Amino acid sequence: MTWNEVATQPWMLWRRQVAAILRLELKKSLFSKRAWWIYFLTAGPVLITAVHSLFSGHGHTMAEDNMIFAGIFQVYFLRLGIFFGCLGIFSNLFRAEVLERTLHYYFMSPVRREVLAVSKYIAGLIAAVIYFGGSVVLSFLFISAHWGPVFQQYLMHGPGLSELGRYALTAALACVGYGSVFLLTGVIIRNPLIPAAVVFVWENLNPFLPSLLKKFSVIFYLKSLCPTGELPTDGALAFLATSANPTPAWLAIPGLLIVSALLLAYAAAQARRLEVSYSE
């Protein structure tokens, strides 16, 4: 179907446009020089768990390794790595193009700004899931790899694979949630650091918020999805790891997806109002 013919069939046109934008954006999100510090964020835990696997020996139990991984996941991945990684990826989807003075090429294409915003979001999401999903999976495998056949048994015939799947799913949902937040801030606010700081404080104040306000936070939905909820409850950082009133998965997943969809819809509407004014 030619360009003129497809113009009368919006869904087919949008599908083609999304595919074309993904081609351009994925290259930028995955291989850009801008992404070097995201490589660092994702490679860090993989290297640490690999070193642990190589040098730690067997002076502890595999259950302890699992608990350490749960801590790494809840404290590092959810609150730091994925948070800042998504900040870098999603707030730059529009912002970096303004800085590089190339956004007008998209704006001078016959593509709805809403389609552009959603396509960019999908590209960012694919990149973030590859980065952090990959990092979570590799870290999970490396941390217990030195247990050899015991770990294989745990993975293939025990709860290991299901836990790994839940960690990966939670990481992906974290990318969905934080991605929508930072796409929106990247569209409506010039300096991404201010909203990032505000969102960071908000997310980390979550345990102390009234129950209604808790629902307006990504971490609220994610914590209850983690497979290991029984992290040590003593110590100053205990509140970071567990949830006093865990949200059931049937509520957490749709809740997070709905909040993300609303934020994405608002970002797409705001993209329609964006102007090209590089010099300001």
Add this chain to the structure above:
Amino acid sequence: MPEPRIVFENVSRFYGEVLGVNRVNLSIPPGITSLVGPNGSGKTTLMNLMAGLIRPSRGSIQVLGVPPGRPEELFRKMGYCTQFDAFPKGLTGYQFIYSFLLVHGMLESEADKLTREALERVSMTQAADRLVAAYSKGMRQRIKLAQAIAHRPRVLVLDEPLNGLDPMARAETIALFRQWGEEGRHVIVSSHILHEVDRISDQVILLSHGYVVAEGEIQGVRSEVKDQPMQVLVRCDKPAVLAARLFERDNVVEAKVSNDGKGLLVGTRDADSLYLLLNRIVLDNGLEIEAVAPADDDVNSVYQYLIGSEGGNA
């Protein structure tokens, strides 16, 4: 059926407290229209408004019936070659054009065909597989032009499109503009090279400090400038005789014999009367006329009369 036009209705655009353009009313017909004015006069603002890259603070715009706020329709009809000299990283000239044609929603085969055609038109086929980052200024200008024309738009908006081009490329590009204008497309060009604007324009829009100071066909604009006498150059065998006879009339305000003694530059407030008078003088005095031509109905003269040195560089 009314002729499709680009229409500005009482359009103003402010950047905070700074004026971009103010109370612009225009109705631009097909053909080549040049935007002329000094730096900061509002040329680029007008083009960006037309393309929807910025929104008017007041007023409304229609490009062939489409408001610029609907890019999904507008850019099926419009191509815009901006002044921004930046490109997405890591793309070759071919990939740059091809990728954005895919963003338009074209099939790969369709995009490939149009990309090659556009590259051919701007003589960039040989350099198509090199990275845009390695291009010279002139090549970058041409690849931007190719990107703007690739989808065969009915409206072309070109902000300083001749910048950085060598004389050969300029001539080719101007020929391209002429061809598009003759095909009935809208070609909106801003340029500070006035003699080139003069050669290519069907009509001009003169801007100063954000206001449209004149618009229309250049001869029409010139004839509206009443406070400056029209300059007419007469090439003949006896310019001194002609000058003496012309000064007998009121509407001739100056006459200057050219250095070679074969021409007379006449300043008049009424060109039509001058031409009638000239016929009579020629018959009465047996003068041999080689040529009679207006000497200041070009863009440069009109620009000097209307804007002059107040706006700095054009």
